[in-house]
Amino acid sequence: MSIPGFERLTKSIYTFSPQDAAPRPDDPDVVLLFSWLGAATRHVAKYIVGYKQLYPSARIVLMRSEFPDMVLNPKTAERNAMSAIKAALDGHEHEFSKHPSKILVHVWSNGGAFNFQGACKAWARETGTKFDPQLLILDSTPGSDRFVGAYSKALNLMKAILPKTLFSRLFGYAYAVLFVFTLFVLPRLRGYISLPTMIRRGLNDTSAVPTSIPRAYFYSDGDDLIESDWVEKHGKDAMDKGYTVQLVPHTNTQHVAHMRADPGLYWSRVAERWNEATAPPPRASRPASSIDASAA
Numbered sequence: 001m002s003i004p005g006f007e008r009l010t011k012s013i014y015t016f017s018p019q020d021a022a023p024r025p026d027d028p029d030v031v032l033l034f035s036w037l038g039a040a041t042r043h044v045a046k047y048i049v050g051y052k053q054l055y056p057s058a059r060i061v062l063m064r065s066e067f068p069d070m071v072l073n074p075k076t077a078e079r080n081a082m083s084a085i086k087a088a089l090d091g092h093e094h095e096f097s098k099h100p101s102k103i104l105v106h107v108w109s110n111g112g113a114f115n116f117q118g119a120c121k122a123w124a125r126e127t128g129t130k131f132d133p134q135l136l137i138l139d140s141t142p143g144s145d146r147f148v149g150a151y152s153k154a155l156n157l158m159k160a161i162l163p164k165t166l167f168s169r170l171f172g173y174a175y176a177v178l179f180v181f182t183l184f185v186l187p188r189l190r191g192y193i194s195l196p197t198m199i200r201r202g203l204n205d206t207s208a209v210p211t212s213i214p215r216a217y218f219y220s221d222g223d224d225l226i227e228s229d230w231v232e233k234h235g236k237d238a239m240d241k242g243y244t245v246q247l248v249p250h251t252n253t254q255h256v257a258h259m260r261a262d263p264g265l266y267w268s269r270v271a272e273r274w275n276e277a278t279a280p281p282p283r284a285s286r287p288a289s290s291i292d293a294s295a296a
Contacts, residue, residue, distance in 0.1 A: 003041060003048070006062070012069070013084050014062045016048070021056040028055055028104040028134065028274065032088045033062045036140070036256050037070075037111030047106075047259065050267055058104075061087045063119075065111030070195060078118035085119050085131050103133035104274055108256050109226070110199050113141040117202030117209065124208040135277040136215040137270065140256045142200045142234050143226040204238050211242040214277040218269070222252035246273065 006014040023029075031051050035044050044062065051060060063084040069077045088103055107116045116136075123131045193201075203209060215238065219231040228249065235245045248269055250258040259266040 003045065003062070006060075009087055010080070010083055012064045012066060012080065013087055014064075015087050016060040016062075018052075018057055018059070023057045024055075026275075026278065027102075028058050029101040030059045030061060030088045030090075030103045031055060032084060032103055032105045032133065033060065034084070034105070034107045034112035034116045035062065035064050036109035037065045037067060039064065039108070039111075039256075043256075050259065050263070050270075051106075054267055054271060055104075059088075059090070063112075063115055065109075065115055070111065070114055074118065074195075074198065077115070078122040081115040081119035082122035082126065084115070085123050102278065104135045104137070105133045106137045106139060106270075107141060108139045109141050110143055110196065113138065113199045113203060114195065117199060117205065120208040121202065121205070130208065130210040132210050132212055134214075135274055136209075136213050137218060137273065138203070138215060138231075139218040139258070140220075140223060140226050142203060142231070143196060144230045200234055203234070204241055204243070206241055211244075214244045214246070214273075216246045216248050216269075216273045218248050218250065218258055218266075220250040220253040220258055222250075223255045225255040246276075248273070 002008075003014055003016075006016045008014050033044075033047065033051075044064075048060060048062070051058065061084055063081060069080065089101065105116065107113050120131050123129070217231050217235050219226065219228050221228045232247060235247050239245045250261065253261040
């Protein structure tokens with residue numbers, strides 16, 4: 001994949017550095033993006049354009065999510081994902097605790113969530129510290145870790161994106177079987193927990209993902225792949241562990257497509273979450289969780 005204006009650092013990691021934009025003190029210095037599994041360049045580009053418009057002076061680091069990386073060796077995938085954090089810090093890892101960059105992390109779907117939580121685990125193991133950005137946006141993730149229903153979800157996804165031909169249907173059935181096997185069965189055979197379980201636990205692992213990171217869940221009742229009740233359950237579990245959580249529901253929008261349904265609303269919510277996360281703390285204590293009342 002080639003992205004205009006981006007430098008390719010590894011097979012999965014790309015970085016963009018603005019040349020002419022003057023720094024704005026309230027904006028993030030870095031926007032770190034973990035895209036969804038197999039995301040097409042044209043789809044990811046829409047979010048890149050949005051972030052360039054919202055924060056023109058921010059560097060952008062993108063990590064793509066690839067299926068083989070997730071299923072063949074999760075530990076190796078964690079170390080590879082850690083390179084995204086290193087790219088975000090741009091060689092200033094040892095100065096991060098003293099002069100931290102302001103970093104916004106945006107994660108899409110379980111593919112992006114897998115890479116983010118893996119990067120945090122690897123970072124904690126290697127450095128003895130925790131990666132501590134100013135904001136984490138979990139977009140269309142995490143989903144259910146139950147085996148039941150996984151096949152029908154995968155099949156529905158294939159039906160939605162493939163042409164309605166006999167060959168496509170047969171391919172969709174085969175892919176759904178392979179999808180369930182690689183997410184739930186293969187990891188067990190290799191001595192790991194299932195990937196959905198790994199993702200749900202990893203995002204709320206306080207030894208790697210610090211509770212100091214405010215997080216916002218962007219999700220929808222129209223997402224056939226990641227049900228809203230499983231996102232909300234994960235948010236509640238996060239609150240119970242001490243994370244500051246904000247639930248940001250969208251109405252009748254599809255998987256990783258909340259921005260497409262209403263770009264103005266979507267980007268205003270991103271900006272609001274960033275402004276809240278970086279605002280000076282008020283004198284009175286704030287509640288640990290909330291639901292965005294502007295949900296459409």
